[in-house]
Amino acid sequence: MPTAERAPQTLYDKVFQAHIVDEKLDGTILLYIDRHLVHEVTSPQAFEGLEAAGRKVRRPDCTLATTDHNVPTTSRKALKNIASFIQEDESRTQCVTLEENVKKFGITYFGLSDKRQGIVHVIGPEQGFTLPGTTVVCGDSHTSTHGAFGALAFGIGTSEVEHVLATQCLITKRSKNMRVQVDGELAPGVSSKDVILHVIGKVGTAGGTGAVIEYCGSVIRSLSMEARMSICNMSIEAGARAGMVAPDEVTFEYLKGRPLAPKYGSEEWNKAVAYWKSLQSDPDAKYDIDVFIDAKDIVPTVTWGTSPEDVVPITGVVPDPETFPTETKRAGGRRMLEYMGLVPGTPMEEIVIDKVFIGSCTNSRIEDLRAAAQVVKGRKVASNVKRAMIVPGSGLVKEQAEKEGLDKIFIDAGFEWREAGCSMCLGMNPDILSPKERCASTSNRNFEGRQGAQGRTHLMSPVMAAAAAIVGKLADVRKLAKYNGSPHIEAAIAPEPTTEKAHADERIETDDHEKEALADQPEDQSPQINTSVVRSGAAAAGAAGGLPKFTVLKGIAAPMEKANIDTDAIIPKQFLKTIKRTGLGSALFYEMRYLEPGVENPDFVLNREPYRRAKIIVCTGANFGCGSSREHAPWALRDFGVLSVIAPSFADIFFNNSFKNGMLPIVIPNKDDLERVHAEAVAGREVEIDLPNQLVKDEKGNTLCSFDVDEFRKHCLINGLDDIGLTMQLEDKIAEFERKMTLETPWLDGKGYLKRKGMGGQLAVKAAPVPKTNRGDVKTEPLEW
Ligand SMILES: CC(C)[C@H](C(=O)O)[C@@H](O)C(=O)O
Numbered sequence: 001m002p003t004a005e006r007a008p009q010t011l012y013d014k015v016f017q018a019h020i021v022d023e024k025l026d027g028t029i030l031l032y033i034d035r036h037l038v039h040e041v042t043s044p045q046a047f048e049g050l051e052a053a054g055r056k057v058r059r060p061d062c063t064l065a066t067t068d069h070n071v072p073t074t075s076r077k078a079l080k081n082i083a084s085f086i087q088e089d090e091s092r093t094q095c096v097t098l099e100e101n102v103k104k105f106g107i108t109y110f111g112l113s114d115k116r117q118g119i120v121h122v123i124g125p126e127q128g129f130t131l132p133g134t135t136v137v138c139g140d141s142h143t144s145t146h147g148a149f150g151a152l153a154f155g156i157g158t159s160e161v162e163h164v165l166a167t168q169c170l171i172t173k174r175s176k177n178m179r180v181q182v183d184g185e186l187a188p189g190v191s192s193k194d195v196i197l198h199v200i201g202k203v204g205t206a207g208g209t210g211a212v213i214e215y216c217g218s219v220i221r222s223l224s225m226e227a228r229m230s231i232c233n234m235s236i237e238a239g240a241r242a243g244m245v246a247p248d249e250v251t252f253e254y255l256k257g258r259p260l261a262p263k264y265g266s267e268e269w270n271k272a273v274a275y276w277k278s279l280q281s282d283p284d285a286k287y288d289i290d291v292f293i294d295a296k297d298i299v300p301t302v303t304w305g306t307s308p309e310d311v312v313p314i315t316g317v318v319p320d321p322e323t324f325p326t327e328t329k330r331a332g333g334r335r336m337l338e339y340m341g342l343v344p345g346t347p348m349e350e351i352v353i354d355k356v357f358i359g360s361c362t363n364s365r366i367e368d369l370r371a372a373a374q375v376v377k378g379r380k381v382a383s384n385v386k387r388a389m390i391v392p393g394s395g396l397v398k399e400q401a402e403k404e405g406l407d408k409i410f411i412d413a414g415f416e417w418r419e420a421g422c423s424m425c426l427g428m429n430p431d432i433l434s435p436k437e438r439c440a441s442t443s444n445r446n447f448e449g450r451q452g453a454q455g456r457t458h459l460m461s462p463v464m465a466a467a468a469a470i471v472g473k474l475a476d477v478r479k480l481a482k483y484n485g486s487p488h489i490e491a492a493i494a495p496e497p498t499t500e501k502a503h504a505d506e507r508i509e510t511d512d513h514e515k516e517a518l519a520d521q522p523e524d525q526s527p528q529i530n531t532s533v534v535r536s537g538a539a540a541a542g543a544a545g546g547l548p549k550f551t552v553l554k555g556i557a558a559p560m561e562k563a564n565i566d567t568d569a570i571i572p573k574q575f576l577k578t579i580k581r582t583g584l585g586s587a588l589f590y591e592m593r594y595l596e597p598g599v600e601n602p603d604f605v606l607n608r609e610p611y612r613r614a615k616i617i618v619c620t621g622a623n624f625g626c627g628s629s630r631e632h633a634p635w636a637l638r639d640f641g642v643l644s645v646i647a648p649s650f651a652d653i654f655f656n657n658s659f660k661n662g663m664l665p666i667v668i669p670n671k672d673d674l675e676r677v678h679a680e681a682v683a684g685r686e687v688e689i690d691l692p693n694q695l696v697k698d699e700k701g702n703t704l705c706s707f708d709v710d711e712f713r714k715h716c717l718i719n720g721l722d723d724i725g726l727t728m729q730l731e732d733k734i735a736e737f738e739r740k741m742t743l744e745t746p747w748l749d750g751k752g753y754l755k756r757k758g759m760g761g762q763l764a765v766k767a768a769p770v771p772k773t774n775r776g777d778v779k780t781e782p783l784e785w
């Protein structure tokens with residue numbers, strides 16, 4: 001069993017340390033991944049890369065797939081198959097492609113006809129796939145949700161999805177430790193969603209950049225697992241890579257009886273619990289950043305702007321941007337208010353809404369629905385509300401809610417009772433806002449266009465969204481319902497023996513499909529080891545093969561000034577439906593670049609000369625690329641011709657994704673240095689980036705400033721190296737690590753589940769042989785990792 005090697009350590013240090021397969025002198029680490037969740041949006045290009053290289057999925061037993069983003073949430077009574085059910089062509093293609101890939105590569109899959117289908121971050125915990133002390137990844141930024149179990153869980157880009165599929169490892173570096181301690185007691189009517197909105201308001205959307213947050217303190221301890229998940233979920237909105245809560249009795253209680261957790265009461269369970277208990281941060285562990293919050297300062301909170309940090313108590317008013325400290329902030333604030341259709345000084349409770357959305361991976365679990373139903377019971381949705389939707393996070397949540405009669409409460413009040421999926425959280429499926437519609441939403445992002453082009457989103461807790469539906473305006477739930485404590489804490493008490501466990505028992509029956517697949521399973525479910533050799537020289541950037549080399553880049557640099565340019569702005573959701581990496585250049589900065597389809601906005605920098613030819617972007621605003629993990633953002637930039645972005649800081653996932661595509665994000669924290677480069681861009685002159693010498697120069701070759709870059713990344717960029725091939729060179733170490741894990745933490749091997757009666761495991765789909773192709777399998781000299 002992995003144990004702490006160096007004391008004192010934080011929870012993060014312990015989990016990270018226990019998963020190191022290899023460490024280089026420069027701190028580059030090969031990290032073993034225990035659990036990989038896969039969805040249809042960020043996986044097609046990864047599977048395509050695998051197939052092109054003739055590679056297999058190394059650990060199908062540790063991989064779980066579902067469709068969630070694109071699926072309609074209408075009744076599935078007439079569902080025959082996904083191909084005939086999904087009307088929209090590109091959505092259908094992504095879902096069908098995932099179904100083909102899970103069959104081809106032998107991966108467990110919960111499809112639309114399976115009641116275990118749902119939002120990827122709801123189903124992992126629900127099944128016990130997510131366990132304390134594990135490393136969990138998914139091509140999705142809200143993977144941070146799983147950190148509620150004391151797992152190190154974070155979002156990755158599509159190139160990394162491919163890397164994990166092929167090697168079960170990731171190349172990474174240590175993050176900083178950040179502690180958010182919330183002490184005291186939550187006031188009546190204050191939910192865990194209010195806690196995290198308050199935290200983000202306090203630290204800002206870049207507050208956790210480069211860090212893993214550990215949430216602790218008496219408030220966190222008092223919360224249920226579902227409430228903790230809502231908090232960890234939005235760590236990414238605080239800029240952090242991941243959020244974690246140390247596992248405790250609440251965690252163990254939640255895991256008892258979950259289909260994929262070790263069997264409760266068994267020797268394995270006891271051994272696992274002993275290990276999980278050892279993960280608590282050491283009392284004298286050091287944190288790089290400390291944030292202390294007193295629970296009495298937290299009130300029901302809502303957002304007013306287009307960034308999750310734009311929070312205000314429901315009792316407050318729309319802020320006046322003219323009072324903001326810097327011109328960049330003032331300009332940003334003015335734009336937000338215009339977009340949101342709000343006037344400074346308006347009381348938040350006077351803002352009239354059009355739609356209500358209760359759902360998403362933040363707030364679509366059974367306790368969220370219970371808490372919302374308690375507010376709604378016996379009342380009616382206000383007549384001005386055009387649509388109020390309840391979208392359970394999974395088929396199992398829906399079923400449990402129906403058992404408790406919650407569906408009836410919602411329907412009687414005038415809500416729509418939908419099927420599971422991401423739904424209106426990001427409008428990649430038919431559930432969207434119309435332009436200028438205002439929505440009270442329990443989701444996690446209020447970016448421009450997030451829920452539909454020109455839609456206006458106010459983030460809040462489930463009880464607050466329920467209250468808004470009833471009042472027809474943003475509303476203070478405390479005026480509608482009487483609470484003794486946090487609604488979440490009250491909702492954690494199930495009226496009946498809990499759902500999921502009841503379902504876990506039901507699932508003990510193996511269905512015919514599973515039996516058939518079981519018969520086809522080879523006895524030995526040992527991990528499939530693939531020892532393909534390194535390939536090099538493949539043409540397309542970001543493809544499975546080598547990357548084009550990056551040494552010196554000279555070209556026009558486009559100036560930008562906005563802070564928090566999010567990946568939804570770089571490439572909006574409607575363009576994520578491609579199953580290719582190329583062709584996204586025309587959609588880059590879509591909302592800012594076009595006034596209407598085909599009509600360019602003449603004011604947008606990339607529509608002006610000479611910036612149409614830009615190879616570089618110089619942005620003076622911080623936190624470039626925040627938000628979603630979509631690798632489509634660097635793909636779109638690259639396709640447009642931009643190979644480097646210079647900014648004072650970047651969001652972690654975007655930063656990583658850029659390197660994986662042979663692009664160079666450059667951090668220039670010094671204001672004067674950045675201003676010099678920005679001035680060249682504004683003047684329309686060329687800028688030169690000299691990577692070997694780490695210098696930015698003007699067009700005459702004069703140095704403007706120097707920059708730092710990680711040695712390993714520089715080496716890979718200059719030599720156009722393919723990460724997957726490099727990792728595969730370390731096959732012996734990976735295999736050795738797996739042998740040790742099997743001995744010490746046997747509950748982490750998915751093969752254990754296969755023997756357990758009732759676990760669909762990879763039995764739910766027939767494992768078909770992976771097609772072998774010779775394309776790309778060019779043998780080269782071993783590369784130094
Ligand atoms: C589609 C996916 C890449 C994205 C994410 O990473 O967050 C989505 O889930 C979102 O919420 O924007």
Ligand code: SF4
Pocket residue numbers: 068069119120121140142360361362421422425426443444
């Ligand atoms: S944030 Fe929204 S779109 Fe992203 S995974 Fe969660 S529910 Fe789906």
